[in-house]
Amino acid sequence: MQLYNLSKVPWQESQLIYHALAELGREALCLLSPASPYVCIGYHQDIKKEVFLDYCQEKHIPVFRRRVGGGTVYLDGKQLFFQLILRHDNPAVPKRKEAFYRKFLLPIINVYRRIGIQAEYKPVNDVIVESRKISGSGVGEIGKCIVFVGNIILDFNYKMMSRILRVPDEKFRDKVEKTLREHLTSVRRELGNKEALRLNESMLYDLIVDEFEKLLGRLDPCPKDAKLQAKMEELGAVMNSHAWLYQNGKRILQRSVKIRSGVTVVHKMHKAPGGLIRIDFKMIDGKLSDLSISGDFFCYPLGAVKQLESELEGKTSTEVRAVLIHFYNSRDIETPGICIDDWMEVLKV
Numbered sequence: 564m565q566l567y568n569l570s571k572v573p574w575q576e577s578q579l580i581y582h583a584l585a586e587l588g589r590e591a592l593c594l595l596s597p598a599s600p601y602v603c604i605g606y607h608q609d610i611k612k613e614v615f616l617d618y619c620q621e622k623h624i625p626v627f628r629r630r631v632g633g634g635t636v637y638l639d640g641k642q643l644f645f646q647l648i649l650r651h652d653n654p655a656v657p658k659r660k661e662a663f664y665r666k667f668l669l670p671i672i673n674v675y676r677r678i679g680i681q682a683e684y685k686p687v688n689d690v691i692v693e694s695r696k697i698s699g700s701g702v703g704e705i706g707k708c709i710v711f712v713g714n715i716i717l718d719f720n721y722k723m724m725s726r727i728l729r730v731p732d733e734k735f736r737d738k739v740e741k742t743l744r745e746h747l748t749s750v751r752r753e754l755g756n757k758e759a760l761r762l763n764e765s766m767l768y769d770l771i772v773d774e775f776e777k778l779l780g781r782l783d784p785c786p787k788d789a790k791l792q793a794k795m796e797e798l799g800a801v802m803n804s805h806a807w808l809y810q811n812g813k814r815i816l817q818r819s820v821k822i823r824s825g826v827t828v829v830h831k832m833h834k835a836p837g838g839l840i841r842i843d844f845k846m847i848d849g850k851l852s853d854l855s856i857s858g859d860f861f862c863y864p865l866g867a868v869k870q871l872e873s874e875l876e877g878k879t880s881t882e883v884r885a886v887l888i889h890f891y892n893s894r895d896i897e898t899p900g901i902c903i904d905d906w907m908e909v910l911k912v
Contacts, residue, residue, distance in 0.1 A: 565591040566782035574601040581646040583794035585705035593646040600639035602626045631703030641718040647711040664688045670774030689824040695748035696823035716749045731830045746822045833908040837900020842909045863897045
């Protein structure tokens with residue numbers, strides 16, 4: 564299998580190379596990091612609904628749409644990326660998605676452990692330290708190949724990630740940043756500045772190669788050839804075009820930002836006969852957390868909404884209806900034009 568150990572590359576190249584290799588049907592492992600920051604959105608996303616474009620333009624941060632699903636991510640040179648391209652008929656490829664992730668995340672877990680970070684696999688596709696995510700990854704199909712991309716996070720710009728997202732309001736943005744800091748970590752955070760600085764990128768790339776060779780056999784270093792470069796330029800002409808970037812994505816019925824497997828920040832709205840209900844909350848391992856309810860509806864007595872927020876804290880989706888029934892039955896509470904089914908519209912995920 565081919566190995567492209569490229570280190571720093573222009574930001575467009577960090578995406579185009581795995582697309583091109585997959586189109587050409589070449590099996591390879593690419594190791595690289597972008598020379599400058601950019602935003603990358605999933606194939607099905609609508610850029611105008613997902614990305615704060617005015618801010619990105621102000622900060623000269625380009626945006627790229629990949630041919631793989633998933634969400635919006637902020638990428639920079641403090642993340643080292645691996646990109647594994649395998650043909651569908653490769654016998655080393657497990658048929659089940661979770662088995663695939665478990666197998667091909669093992670080299671990255673081992674790299675973290677070799678530098679002193681006790682990383683573990685968390686289904687479906689996360690690498691965590693205790694409850695904190697320390698590597699993001701995703702799988703997609705391009706041509707006759709499966710593409711698996713992921714990273715080693717040396718450091719992470721939490722504020723920038725929260726800034727590049729289009730969100731309902733600044734309160735929600737603050738909640739996203741706070742949740743990122745709580746549930747996403749990095750080599751620098753885990754080892755401290757002094758220890759992290761001792762790890763140079765070349766050493767880490769060597770460790771990644773060593774661990775992947777244990778799974779895949781010998782990886783043969785090679786440079787980009789003319790055919791690969793031509794395919795990258797061909798794809799770049801399409802994927803850097805306005806038509807490609809601004810194609811319509813799926814309709815967004817709510818705003819949610821996935822932090823790691825099991826942790827999502829959610830904003831939902833529902834127009835009930837009695838008024839508009841808005842709610843921001845987190846889902847942490849299947850339980851509601853940090854709820855904030857607002858809107859232009861009426862509720863008597865005045866402090867009952869805060870009480871409802873408190874009673875919903877820590878509940879699962881299956882427990883919500885019972886909490887709402889108890890909320891109305893145990894007190895003299897009135898919400899004209901708003902019934903339990905209206906609350907369920909904004910509380911179901």
